[in-house]
Amino acid sequence: xxxxxxxxxxxxxxxxxxxxxxxxxxxxxxxxxxxxxxxxxxxxxxxxxxxxxxxxxxxxxxxxxxxxxxxxxxxxxxxxxxxxxxxxxxxxxxxxxxxxxxxxxxxx
Amino acid sequence: xxxxxxxxxxxxxxxxxxxxxxxxxxxxxxxxxxxxxxxxxxxxxxxxxxxxxxxxxxxxxxxxxxxxxxxxxxxxxxxxxxxxxxxxxxxxxxxxxxxxxxxxxxxxxxxxxxxxxxxxxxxxxxxxxxxxxxxxxxxxxxxxxxxxxxxxxxxxxxxxxxxxxxxxxxxxxxxxxxxxxxxxxxxxxxxxxxxxxxxxxxxxxxxxxxxxxxxxxxxxxxxxxxxxxxxxxxxxxxxxxxxxxxxxxxxxxxxxxxxxxxxxxxxxxxxxxxxxxxxxxxxxxxxxxxxxxxxxxxxxxxxxxxxxxxxxxxxxxxxxxxxxxxxxxxxxxxxxxxxxxxxxxxxxxxxxxxxxxxxxxxxxxxxxxxxxxxxxxxxxxxxxxxxxxxxxxxxxxxxxxxxxxxxxxxxxxxxxxxxxxxxxxxxxxxxxxxxxxxxxxxxxxxxxxxxxxxxxxxxxxxxxxxxxxxxxxxxxxxxxxxxxxxxxxxxxxxxxxxxxxxxxxxxxxxxxxxxxxxxxxx
Numbered sequence: 087x088x089x090x091x092x093x094x095x096x097x098x099x100x101x102x103x104x105x106x107x108x109x110x111x112x113x114x115x116x117x118x119x120x121x122x123x124x125x126x127x128x129x130x131x132x133x134x135x136x137x138x139x140x141x142x143x144x145x146x147x148x149x150x151x152x153x154x155x156x157x158x159x160x161x162x163x164x165x166x167x168x169x170x171x172x173x174x175x176x177x178x179x180x181x182x183x184x185x186x187x188x189x190x191x192x193x194x
Numbered sequence: 195x196x197x198x199x200x201x202x203x204x205x206x207x208x209x210x211x212x213x214x215x216x217x218x219x220x221x222x223x224x225x226x227x228x229x230x231x232x233x234x235x236x237x238x239x240x241x242x243x244x245x246x247x248x249x250x251x252x253x254x255x256x257x258x259x260x261x262x263x264x265x266x267x268x269x270x271x272x273x274x275x276x277x278x279x280x281x282x283x284x285x286x287x288x289x290x291x292x293x294x295x296x297x298x299x300x301x302x303x304x305x306x307x308x309x310x311x312x313x314x315x316x317x318x319x320x321x322x323x324x325x326x327x328x329x330x331x332x333x334x335x336x337x338x339x340x341x342x343x344x345x346x347x348x349x350x351x352x353x354x355x356x357x358x359x360x361x362x363x364x365x366x367x368x369x370x371x372x373x374x375x376x377x378x379x380x381x382x383x384x385x386x387x388x389x390x391x392x393x394x395x396x397x398x399x400x401x402x403x404x405x406x407x408x409x410x411x412x413x414x415x416x417x418x419x420x421x422x423x424x425x426x427x428x429x430x431x432x433x434x435x436x437x438x439x440x441x442x443x444x445x446x447x448x449x450x451x452x453x454x455x456x457x458x459x460x461x462x463x464x465x466x467x468x469x470x471x472x473x474x475x476x477x478x479x480x481x482x483x484x485x486x487x488x489x490x491x492x493x494x495x496x497x498x499x500x501x502x503x504x505x506x507x508x509x510x511x512x513x514x515x516x517x518x519x520x521x522x523x524x525x526x527x528x529x530x531x532x533x534x535x536x537x538x539x540x541x542x543x544x545x546x547x548x549x550x551x552x553x554x555x556x557x558x559x560x561x562x563x564x565x566x567x568x569x570x571x572x573x574x575x576x577x578x579x580x581x582x583x584x585x586x587x588x589x590x591x592x593x594x595x596x597x598x599x600x601x602x603x604x605x606x607x608x609x610x611x612x613x614x615x616x617x618x619x620x621x622x623x624x625x626x627x628x629x630x631x632x633x634x635x636x637x638x639x640x641x642x643x644x645x646x647x648x649x650x651x652x653x654x655x656x657x658x659x660x661x662x663x664x665x666x667x668x669x670x671x672x673x674x675x676x677x678x679x680x681x682x683x684x685x686x687x688x689x690x691x692x693x694x695x696x697x698x699x700x701x702x703x704x705x706x707x708x709x710x711x712x713x714x715x716x
Contacts, residue, residue: 087531102365147485151522154389155535161365162386162542166379169369 089193090136090143091156092186097132098161099179100125112172132183133157139190200355207352208554212575214345215551216582221325221342222547223586225394226540228322229525229533232278233671235317238597240657242312244280244669245305249460250445252282255307257444260284260468264298268434270465271297272444275304276480278671282307313602315611320593326398329612333405340406343398349550350384350391357381373556380549383542390539391546397523400516425513426489427506435471442500444475450502451477451493458491459483465497473497481526486517530670551579577626577634584638585622587686591645592618594679598656632693639690647683650676 102108104125109117117125140153167175227234236242256272264270264286271285281301288298301310316323327335354360364385367378384391404411404418415421444463451458459480466474479491490506509517521527525536555575562568568576596614600607626634653676654660664672 105365108365147518148527151485152532155532155539158387158390159535159538162383165365165367165382165386168365169367 087144087152087156089186089189090140090153091160092182092189093132093139094136094153094157095160095164096179096182096186097129097136098157098164099129099175099182100132101129102164104129112168112176136186143190143193200358203352203355207349207356210345210352211349211547211550212554214342214349215547215554216578217328217338218342218346219544219547219551219582220586221328221339222540222544223590224321225325226537226544227590228318228325229528229536229540230675231318231322233318233675234321235315235319236278236280236671237653237675238315238317238594239281239301239312240653240659240672241602242281242301242310243303243305244671245275245303247275247277247304249274250448252304253444253448253463255302255304256282256284257441259300259302259307259309260286260465261441263300264288265469268467270468271299272463272465274460274463276459276482280304281310281312313597314604314606314608315597316608317597320612320615321590326402329616336402336405340399340402343395343402344406346395347392347399350388350395353384354388357385360385373553373560376549376553376556380546380553383549384546387539387542391543393519393522394540394543397519400519401523403516430504431466431474432472434467437471438469439471439473439498441465441468441473441497442475442495446500447475447477447493447495450495450500454493455479455491468497471498474503481521481524483527485521485527486514487521487524487526488517548583551575551583555579573631576631577623580626580631580634580638581619581623584635584642585619585626587642587682588622588638588645589615589619591642591649594649595645595652598652636690636693639686639693643683643687643690645683646679646686649679649683 103112103117104122106117106122109115109122109125136157137153141149143149144152164175164179236244252274253272256274260267260270260272266289267286268289269287271283273279273283275282282304283299283301285297285299288296292298301312302308303310323329326339328338329335330338363378363381367375367382369375369378371378399406404421408418411418411421415424444465448460451460459482461478461480463478464476466476473496474494475497476492476494479488481487483491486509488509490509492506493502494504495502525533528536555572558572559568562572593611593615596611600610604610622638625638628634629637650661653672654662659669659672661673661676663669664676
């Protein structure tokens with residue numbers, strides 16, 4: 087559950103950064119068009135990977151339910167934590183990119 | 195035309211939300227508590243101890259107990275202990291017609307098989323029942339709750355239409371900006387947990403669809419009885435033959451089920467005509483075993499020979515769809531992690547309703563900020579807001595305090611617990627009506643903070659099963675309850691602090707606004 091939760095969390099963080107407003111606020115500089123596009127593609131790809139992983143590990147029924155649940159929890163944490171702890175959440179998203187796949191591989 | 199449509203939806207969202215919001219808040223909060231129904235019941239009955247699970251041993255114990263105490267009964271009911279329910283529950287139809295509806299229920303210790311003399315308490319079941327029956331007589335509460343569910347669904351759809359910037363502001367929350375922050379919060383919790391909100395309100399209508407939309411059933415079956423018989427199947431139980439034949443050992447039947455469905459957990463186990471030649475035993479799989487709330491996973495045996503007679507047929511696609519919604523709503527399948535997430539999203543749903551109610555009032559209060567007097571209708575909404583939110587929390591706390599403070603042997607003590615819930619809720623309404631708005635919020639939240647924050651201490655003092663004990667022995671239901679109460683207390687203390695302090699930020703903003711209007715006037 088934790089593996090696809092972390093990957094999905096990173097996916098949403100990436101989609102958030104793909105928006106000019108949030109990129110400016112969080113990283114204090116303007117994103118290039120290529121950066122934004124890359125972030126958007128990466129975000130959707132991470133969400134898709136976490137979905138596939140969830141269904142693979144937990145089966146279709148439980149996998150779908152748990153995937154939606156952890157995604158909602160992750161993005162809620164992201165949105166409501168952002169005004170207070172932006173750097174911590176950015177670090178957490180970066181760590182999730184590494185930790186999520188690592189946990190998934192270890193669980194195989 | 196398009197603007198007109200959106201405005202109409204905003205109007206609908208605002209007013210249905212206000213009228214049903216108070217009740218919806220209570221339904222969502224108690225429903226959220228119901229996700230921990232068994233855990234709350236475990237806390238409410240600390241006399242019941244949890245033991246390692248051993249289904250076959252428990253079943254043999256139940257059979258021994260029932261043969262000794264209910265040998266002449268026509269019907270037994272057994273519920274094995276599970277990860278969430280520590281007691282071995284047995285029940286039987288009493289030939290003398292004693293007990294509730296002629297049915298006697300007992301809880302046995304899972305290790306010794308002895309009857310547990312637990313205090314009378316509805317525990318988590320009270321909140322579960324209240325959230326869809328509202329303590330009203332059948333079927334009125336269910337109807338009202340279904341209306342509320344419909345309004346919630348309507349509120350979600352109209353809310354989405356009104357919001358318009360769903361994707362542009364998907365990740366937006368700006369705290370510390372008064373009304374703006376409340377709206378951001380309301381929108382963000384609504385949108386981010388939208389799958390949950392949609393699922394929970396739609397599925398509640400599916401649960402009661404036979405009641406809400408009975409026309410099809412009435413046209414084809416005449417009454418709902420025939421419909422349910424065809425849907426779930428009837429237990430075909432022959433009459434008792436009147437010839438005594440010993441009942442087959444139940445653990446044997448359990449083992450047969452395990453051969454067919456390895457690892458299956460059991461829900462209700464029913465025995466008809468025990469000790470008779472025509473005895474029947476039916477074992478149903480626990481709801482915890484699948485996402486869909488299935489009825490098909492059951493096995494019926496001949497109670498004397500132990501032969502498998504019938505097995506539930508798999509559901510049709512339409513039934514599976516409906517049962518999946520029901521299962522998703524109830525969350526019986528959820529393990530500890532997912533259950534906590536259910537709880538969190540339940541809180542989120544409650545918060546969406548609460549923030550909506552607060553905003554309705556806040557927006558209109560701004561217009562009257564300068565005058566000392568608030569119009570009567572706004573004051574009414576304010577009082578109802580306070581009573582329905584912080585007042586309800588006080589009622590919940592009162593239920594738990596009553597559970598620990600009432601003498602365990604008191605006659606009808608489960609009724610007293612419920613009475614304390616409603617009494618405190620009513621007192622909170624009175625208090626809200628007598629005190630000025632901000633003070634009333636602050637005082638009720640502060641009292642709530644004390645009431646929840648001290649619950650773990652009260653538990654430790656009255657039962658000796660406080661956190662020091664429950665954490666040491668790994669009783670996570672008990673410890674989880676105490677820690678959640680503590681967390682609730684801290685949150686309420688924070689909220690009370692905000693309310694009791696002078697509203698500095700708002701004053702400053704108003705001043706700034708004044709300056710701007712003054713400049714504009716120049």
